Amino acid sequence: MSDQSAAAKTPRSDRLEPGLYLVATPIGAARDITLRALDILANADVIAAEDTRTARKLMEIHGVALGGRPLQAYHDHSSAGVRDKILATLAAGKSVAYVSEAGTPLVADPGYQLARAAIAADLRVMTAPGASAVLAALCLSGLPSDRFLFAGFAPQGGGALKTWVAELAPIRATLILYESPRRVHKLLGVLADILGDGRQIAICRELTKHFEEVLRGTISEVRGQIEGRVLKGEIVVVIDKGEAAVVGEEALKDALRAALADHSVKDAAALVATATGLPKRQVYQAALKLDGEE
Numbered sequence: 001m002s003d004q005s006a007a008a009k010t011p012r013s014d015r016l017e018p019g020l021y022l023v024a025t026p027i028g029a030a031r032d033i034t035l036r037a038l039d040i041l042a043n044a045d046v047i048a049a050e051d052t053r054t055a056r057k058l059m060e061i062h063g064v065a066l067g068g069r070p071l072q073a074y075h076d077h078s079s080a081g082v083r084d085k086i087l088a089t090l091a092a093g094k095s096v097a098y099v100s101e102a103g104t105p106l107v108a109d110p111g112y113q114l115a116r117a118a119i120a121a122d123l124r125v126m127t128a129p130g131a132s133a134v135l136a137a138l139c140l141s142g143l144p145s146d147r148f149l150f151a152g153f154a155p156q157g158g159g160a161l162k163t164w165v166a167e168l169a170p171i172r173a174t175l176i177l178y179e180s181p182r183r184v185h186k187l188l189g190v191l192a193d194i195l196g197d198g199r200q201i202a203i204c205r206e207l208t209k210h211f212e213e214v215l216r217g218t219i220s221e222v223r224g225q226i227e228g229r230v231l232k233g234e235i236v237v238v239i240d241k242g243e244a245a246v247v248g249e250e251a252l253k254d255a256l257r258a259a260l261a262d263h264s265v266k267d268a269a270a271l272v273a274t275a276t277g278l279p280k281r282q283v284y285q286a287a288l289k290l291d292g293e294e
Contacts, residue, residue, distance in 0.1 A: 016043050016095035020086075020118045022105040023097050024130030025054075027234075028208030030061045037128045038062055044097035046089055048074040050110060051101040058099075074098065076110045083114055090123045104132040108152050108178060133207055134176050137236035140214050141174075141202035144241055148174040154187055159262070161187070162271065165194045168239075169275040175239040181205075181231040188226075191239070192219045193258065194275055200240035206233035252276070256287050257294075265291050 021040050026032040041047065042064045049055035052073050059066060074082060090096055098111050105111040105127075118125050134150050151168060154177055155161045168175055179187050184203065191199070197220035205213045211233065215225050255276065259268035269284040276283070 016040065016045075017124070018090065018093045018095055019124030019126055020090055020115065021095065021097045022111060022115060022125065022127045023099045024104040024128060024132065025058060025099050025102055026208065027102045027131045027133050027136065028206065028212075030058060032131045032208055033058070033062065034128060034130050037130055038064060040097050040128055041099075043095070044069070045094040046070045046072060046086070046096045048072045048086055048096055048098045048114070050075045050099065054101050055099050074110065074114060078110070083117055086114060087117055087121055087123065090118060091121070102131075104129065107132060107134060107150070131208070133178075133234065133236050136207045137202070137204040137238050138174065138176060140204055140207075141238035142216055143174045143200060143202060143238055145174065147172070147241070148176055151175055151177040153178045154183070156183065161190050162194065162262075165190050166271045166275040169195055170242045170277045172241050174241050177237050177239075179235050179237055181233060181235055184231055184235055184237070185226065187237065188219060188223045192223065195219065195239070195242075202238040204236045204238065205231060207236065209233070252278070252283070252286055253290055256283070256290050260287065260291060
């Protein structure tokens with residue numbers, strides 16, 4: 001976050017109402033933060049952050065003084081005791097601002113458990129919405145936005161990845177997922193195998209940053225665009241919504257042959273049934289027959 005804020009330094013002025021504030025932070029450009037977010041960061045009694053270094057730098061850029069207030073780390077590896085400490089602060093009538101490393105808290109973010117625990121304890125939870133890589137990528141993709149599903153991070157294992165994609169394949173909504181630049185080539189290969197080369201996708205990289213890039217086209221076309229490239233930065237993949245499956249006998253056999261190459265009859269049938277939307281029993285019987293013949 002290299003942008004310098006032109007705003008005047010934000011002093012602590014108004015004490016916030018007690019509660020947990022989920023504060024969205026920029027995903028790249030530091031100026032993509034709301035005035036309300038700055039007010040909350042300036043006036044919260046305690047600030048909890050997924051990455052305290054990032055939070056401290058963001059506050060320095062915008063002239064928000066920490067002023068001796070606690071800056072508490074809260075991330076995936078935090079113990080239940082850390083969460084209990086924050087809950088105790090809230091129960092004592094204090095205000096706590098929680099910020100992700102980047103983007104909107106609770107979206108693929110450890111703040112989920114904190115907010116869930118606060119809600120369960122009947123403590124007030126509020127949001128200061130703002131930047132989100134999910135929505136930014138959806139807007140830039142050019143794909144249908146009337147109905148979409150955020151699927152989170154793609155699994156790393158090959159078998160788990162194939163199963164995961166097959167489960168998403170028939171969903172009649174635009175799909176949005178996060179992927180590591182090191183694994184995006186593998187992901188596109190699995191997408192091509194299960195969804196077909198012709199499904200429209202977009203790869204959105206380094207959103208709102210200097211080297212922002214959006215690649216659009218069919219899976220085949222985008223694979224060609226990144227072939228041989230070593231991609232860097234945060235990547236969001238957006239996939240066009242699935243169509244209602246119309247699967248003929250030969251197409252079903254082809255799908256089963258591909259699945260049987262790496263899976264048992266039971267697992268291959270489950271994958272193909274999910275991907276095609278056909279009844280599991282029908283696909284399993286077809287898989288048994290095909291396996292017996294071949």
